[in-house]
Amino acid sequence: MSVESVPRLVGGAWRMPADGRAIDVLDPADTRRIVARVPAMTPAEVTELYDEAARAARTWGAASPLERGEVLARAATNLRARSSEIAADLVAEMGKTRAEATGEVAKSADFLDYYASWARQPYGQLLADARGGTQTSARSEPLGTVLLITPWNDPLLTPARKLSPALISGNAVLLKPATETPLVALHLARALHDAGLPAGVLGIAVGRTSEIASALLDEPRLDAVSFTGSTAVGRELQRRLAGRNVRVQTEMGGKNATAILADADLELAIPVVAAAAFAQAGQRCTATSRVIADRAVAADLLVGLRKEAESLALGPGAEAGTTMGPLVSERQRTEVLRHIDRAREDGANVVTGGFVPEGAKYEHGCFVAPTVLGDVTREMAIWRDEVFGPVAAVHVVDGFDAAVEAVNDSAYGLAAGLFTTNLASAHEFAARAEAGQVSVNLPTSGWDVHMPFGGFGDSGSPFKEQGAEALRFYSRVKTVAIRYGR
Structure with a gap:
């Protein structure tokens, strides 16, 4: 050929x-x-x-x-x-x-x-x-x-x-x-x-x-x-x-965070956060990489994110039915797997994914299964370092103030999100989030051509x-x- x-x-x-x-x-x-x-x-x-x-x-x-x-x-x-x-x-x-x-x-x-x-x-x-x-x-x-x-x-x-x-x-x-x-x-x-x-x-x-x-x-x-x-x-x-x-x-770079408060609509939040984390195999500067969950909804959120990740059809982008493609190169796949392995070593729990899929369809490609990590703490490298792959790291907090503090706990400041049904919380988060792009009840990705775009800090x-x-x-x-x- x-x-x-x-x-x-x-x-x-x-x-x-x-x-x-x-x-x-x-x-x-x-x-x-x-x-x-x-x-x-x-x-x-x-x-x-x-x-x-x-x-x-x-x-x-x-x-x-x-x-x-x-x-x-x-x-x-x-x-x-x-x-x-x-x-x-x-x-x-x-x-x-x-x-x-x-x-x-x-x-x-x-x-x-x-x-x-x-x-x-x-x-x-x-x-x-x-x-x-x-x-x-x-x-x-x-x-x-x-x-x-x-x-x-x-x-x-x-x-x-x-x-x-x-x-x-x-x-x-x-x-x-x-x-x-x-x-x-x-x-x-x-x-x-x-x-x-x-x-x-x-x-x-x-x-x-x-x-x-x-x-x-x-x-x-x-x-x-x-x-x-x-x-x-x-x-x-x-x-x-x-x-x-x-x-x-x-x-x-970015290490974008989305916080899900106790009053959030989980039926809305879970698929939106999953899409923001795993679309384009997580290879977006605005992808949701850190998920901050109020303790009251953390268990249900993890179950939901796992189901969303496992429902994705991993395969070649040109193949009918594929909903998540490969990473761009073997080098990028190696780098993403290194981040996941380091998270395991640091004590994170791999809720789902974190592996290279098996089978003839994947043998010569740069595939990594969509990954959800639980028990993530703010001392771990996975909390700080940009992964640029299909990995969502979940950290549990108590209350709105702790959620905002966790969102802002990053050298980056590109995109931040919040899920809540409280209008006051939405406006306060918009004022306090240290990011160039702030979303409420929306994904961190997806900004239209006429909307100013750019980040703060190391972003x-x-x-x-x-x-x-x-x-x-x-x-x-x-x-x-x-x-x-x-």
């Missing part, structure tokens, strides 16, 4: 690597299968992308916002028209279920459409000036050339979330997709290219990070970096760029993504005073 070799986008043209350098993209449901081969770019080829971006940034930045918006809107239409093909590749390279992949394509198109609509919004304002015969305004301008570094867990959605505000703001963009999942990022590039995005405005830096990181980050023409990934890598990126006039945005930087807030990162403000008379 032949394997497709996918070209890279540079200067508005699709090119194959001259020397045949390539990266094999593997199917996590069966790692014997090569999904595609993508270029393994060299540092010199990355510099070529910056050359193209420098030329394109001037004309794209000077273009009318209406022209930019039309390109984004057409690209959204292209994504939707190719949804079936793109979703199939997303399932193949990342392991999501078909339903999860199809939803990701739809939401990625929504990002393009939403930011296309900003073309008709004001991008400046008039300001009162005490000087006679003078008109003063504040104008929004693009930064220039921005680098987007995106992760493997949402390989289409995260690039779309960053690209859309960057492009509508008038910037040229280099996109560095994760090495494990580069294929659907090239689909996004094709949707924009076919929509009429001018040559050089977007370049895709496909390659091994260890080989091209210096060319990407040490480039003097770089104006901003938006990164989504682990906290360790995000912090290293911040240190590396410190002291330079490069704007940095980091959306990093992120001051710049938010999504909504109007995202435009602040990709723009600079110039104040202009013009004297037109005496």
